[in-house]
Amino acid sequence: ARTAAVIPAAGRGVRLGPGAPKALRMLGGTPMLIHAVRAMAASRAVSLVVVVAPPDGVAEVKGLLGEYPLPERAEVLVVAGGATRQESVRLGLEALPETVSTVLVHDAARPLVPVDTVDAVIEAVRDGAPAVVPALPLADTVKEVEPADADGGPEPVLGTPERARLRAVQTPQGFDRDTLMRAHETVAVDGEGATDDAGMVEKLGAPVVVVPGHEEAFKVTRPLDLLLAEAVLARRRA
Ligand code: CTP
Ligand code: MG
Numbered sequence: 001a002r003t004a005a006v007i008p009a010a011g012r013g014v015r016l017g018p019g020a021p022k023a024l025r026m027l028g029g030t031p032m033l034i035h036a037v038r039a040m041a042a043s044r045a046v047s048l049v050v051v052v053a054p055p056d057g058v059a060e061v062k063g064l065l066g067e068y069p070l071p072e073r074a075e076v077l078v079v080a081g082g083a084t085r086q087e088s089v090r091l092g093l094e095a096l097p098e099t100v101s102t103v104l105v106h107d108a109a110r111p112l113v114p115v116d117t118v119d120a121v122i123e124a125v126r127d128g129a130p131a132v133v134p135a136l137p138l139a140d141t142v143k144e145v146e147p148a149d150a151d152g153g154p155e156p157v158l159g160t161p162e163r164a165r166l167r168a169v170q171t172p173q174g175f176d177r178d179t180l181m182r183a184h185e186t187v188a189v190d191g192e193g194a195t196d197d198a199g200m201v202e203k204l205g206a207p208v209v210v211v212p213g214h215e216e217a218f219k220v221t222r223p224l225d226l227l228l229a230e231a232v233l234a235r236r237r238a
Contacts (some may be wrong), residue, residue, distance in 0.1 A: 003122055004048040004100040005040035005172065006092035009033050009108035010055065010081020015221050021054045022220065023108035024064070028233040032220065033061065034068045035111030040104065040172065041074040042115040045122045048100065049074055051108075052081040052092040086193030086200075090184045096177070102126065103180055105197045106172035112232055113172065113217035120211050121174040130179040131201040134213035135167035142166060170213040173198050179206055 013022025023033040033051065040046050049070070053061040062078050070076055079095045081088035089105055096103065102125050104118070117134050124132040141163050145155040175197070183200040194200050198208045220229055 002047050002097075002100045003043075003045045003102040003104065004050060004096055005046050005104040005106055006050045006052065006089060006096075007033070007036055007040065007106050007108050008052045008081065008085050008088040008092065009036070009061070010052050010057075010088040011085065011109070012054075013109075016226070017223060021057060023054075024057065024060070025226070027111055027220075027226070027229050028237070030068065031064055032111045032229075033108045034064060036106060036108045036113075037065070037070065037076065038068075039111065039113050039115065040106055040118065041070045043118045043122060044073075045102075045119065046104070047074060048097075049076045050092045050095050051076065051078045052088045053078050055080045055082070084193030085195060086184075086189060089197060093181055093184055101177050103175050103177045104172035105175070105180070107219060109219045109221065110171055110217050111220065112229060113170070114214050117170075117212075117214045117217055118172055121172055124209065124211050125174040125176060129174075129209045130176040130206045131198050131208040132174040133167075133169045133198045133208060133210050134172070134217060135169040135210045136213045136215070138163055138166050138168055167210055168213075169196060169198065169210070170217040170219070175201065179204070 009023035016022050024031050037049050040049050058078055058080050065076055077095055079091055121132050143160050144158045148155045183204050187200040187203045202208050216232055
């Protein structure tokens, strides 16, 4: 009945701009990945963290984890990631021992998620939900469009879903281990692969539920997000 967290951290961070792989960038003097690992290990329920490193960065990530040790009850494994997030998650799942029954999947790019959010997701899985997603209502209205070609011309609007029924999803997403494994073994996703594990479980036909997310669980994607993350850390340290 162990709970493990898989942390996909193998992305380049193209939208953040040139530099080291995103998960290895510094935030308040500590690599973003280390913040994310600590955020998972902060939950007393999490006894194993599997870090999915950039394929050419496994040794570097192991070195970092040696420099920034975890609390003693949490074990950490490092495996090499793949070309898409979906593939990286699958490689992380393959490293899980049989004893794990609940799995969290958490983006390294969400370094500041509070432990209360992590615990709420775990609790909902343990209460019987096969897939649990933390999410927040949207601030912006959303439109579906016919995407323009690369020229960036005007895009015809196809519709406007009712904002009150939409949620912006975060991580960690929590799963019954067998359900998530089955999704990753059987669900095919076109194009660049799934950006959301719960979406794969939906395609299996299994129920997925949303629990309240947290503002500080935002994803560091673009340069402005780094500024926000630095500000949140500074406020925590004040
Ligand atoms: N990820 C991964 N393996 C990949 C691609 C992404 O493990 N091949 C991880 C990222 O490291 C990140 C998470 O998936 O922690 C969410 O992805 P995203 O925010 O898109 O990060 P990147 O893919 O690195 O950024 P970008 O899309 O801007 O290149
Ligand atoms: Mg990406």
